[in-house]
Amino acid sequence: MPGAREDDYVDHPIRSYVRTGGRARPTHRLTPATLLIGHTDPASTSVGRQEREVLSQCLGVISMAEIAVHLGQPVSVLAVIASDMIDAGLIGVRPDSDTATGPSRETLQKVLHALNHL
Amino acid sequence: MLSTTSDDNHYLAPTVVESVKILVVGSFGVGKTTLIGSVSEIDPLRTEETITEASEGIDAVDSTPEKTTTTVAMDFGRITLTDEIALYLFGTPGQRRFWDLWSGLAEGAAGALVLVDTRRLEDSFEVLDQLETRTSLPFVVAINQFPGAPNYEPEQIRTALDLDDETPIVVCNAKNRNACVRALAALVRHALKTH
Numbered sequence: 001m002p003g004a005r006e007d008d009y010v011d012h013p014i015r016s017y018v019r020t021g022g023r024a025r026p027t028h029r030l031t032p033a034t035l036l037i038g039h040t041d042p043a044s045t046s047v048g049r050q051e052r053e054v055l056s057q058c059l060g061v062i063s064m065a066e067i068a069v070h071l072g073q074p075v076s077v078l079a080v081i082a083s084d085m086i087d088a089g090l091i092g093v094r095p096d097s098d099t100a101t102g103p104s105r106e107t108l109q110k111v112l113h114a115l116n117h118l
Numbered sequence: 119m120l121s122t123t124s125d126d127n128h129y130l131a132p133t134v135v136e137s138v139k140i141l142v143v144g145s146f147g148v149g150k151t152t153l154i155g156s157v158s159e160i161d162p163l164r165t166e167e168t169i170t171e172a173s174e175g176i177d178a179v180d181s182t183p184e185k186t187t188t189t190v191a192m193d194f195g196r197i198t199l200t201d202e203i204a205l206y207l208f209g210t211p212g213q214r215r216f217w218d219l220w221s222g223l224a225e226g227a228a229g230a231l232v233l234v235d236t237r238r239l240e241d242s243f244e245v246l247d248q249l250e251t252r253t254s255l256p257f258v259v260a261i262n263q264f265p266g267a268p269n270y271e272p273e274q275i276r277t278a279l280d281l282d283d284e285t286p287i288v289v290c291n292a293k294n295r296n297a298c299v300r301a302l303a304a305l306v307r308h309a310l311k312t313h
């Protein structure tokens with residue numbers, strides 16, 4: 001299953017380079033429950049301050065919503081930055097996190113089983 | 119590398135590859151944040167989004183045709199359920215005028231837990247309307263039994279809220295972890311039936 005859902009991420013042909021008032025639309029579907037993980041050392045000198053801040057929150061697997069809270073930003077703003085960072089290969093998305101089509105039956109069964117045994 | 123106890127939960131386990139979300143909806147003060155806090159492995163966190171609302175909506179207080187921006191808070195928590203799956207719970211008021219915010223959240227959600235306070239059942243009408251008419255999300259009604267609140271039979275609640283026969287109604291106590299987990303399990307069971 002992991003890796004099989006790349007199609008879920010909307011990729012506009014114009015990508016994030018069309019900026020409105022200095023802000024781009026996110027090119028990836030990044031929701032509050034999307035899980036990210038950093039691919040780059042935050043201390044790397046080649047990234048800007050914003051990217052470094054995001055990377056410093058991505059030392060492990062973590063949701064968009066949590067990163068947004070830790071950075072004191074709305075999820076919608078983080079989505080724009082994170083989207084560019086994914087395109088640049090700085091961070092990666094767990095492809096089965098919060099997909100647009102929702103959890104599979106198999107996943108729901110696992111969730112139910114786990115809840116019944118909490 | 120991360121040493122303090124509060125940081126132990128900063129990240130999910132590296133094996134987590136999948137996240138599932140459930141919405142916790144209900145009118146103001148019904149116990150959404152309390153429920154999330156009872157089951158979450160992290161202290162509930164709050165994000166804020168600025169939304170633009172059209173003031174001409176039915177529930178707008180004044181009739182100015184301009185759009186106004188409002189800040190809507192959304193509380194959330196998480197539970198790591200298996201080595202691979204993390205469940206996220208998002209609490210939103212669910213009113214019509216916040217639709218823009220929670221329509222995005224509804225997409226891909228496993229379902230919604232609708233918290234209801236029996237002292238003010240009518241406050242739940244709008245949230246239920248939104249769920250039924252604007253989403254296809256499976257939902258379960260969870261009665262958050264406040265001390266001193268009237269003790270209705272589930273079938274009385276069904277009639278008062280005009281719920282389908284298929285919609286499960288569970289009694290919950292947002293302060294009690296087990297009760298909250300059972301309510302979530304009822305929702306997932308219902309979602310599996312309709313999946």
Ligand SMILES: Nc1nc2c(ncn2[C@@H]2O[C@H](COP(=O)(O)OP(=O)(O)OP(=O)(O)O)[C@@H](O)[C@H]2O)c(=O)[nH]1
Pocket residue numbers: 144145146147148149150151152153209211262263264265290291292293294
């Ligand atoms: N006794 C009792 N009190 C509760 C219960 N659930 C919530 N409360 C109390 O009710 C109040 C409101 O609860 P919240 O969890 O903040 O409600 P909410 O739905 O998140 O409220 P908003 O986010 O403001 O819409 C708090 O003072 C809670 O302590 C419950 O099950 N039993």
Ligand SMILES: [Mg+2]
Pocket residue numbers: 150151152193209
């Ligand atoms: Mg709340």
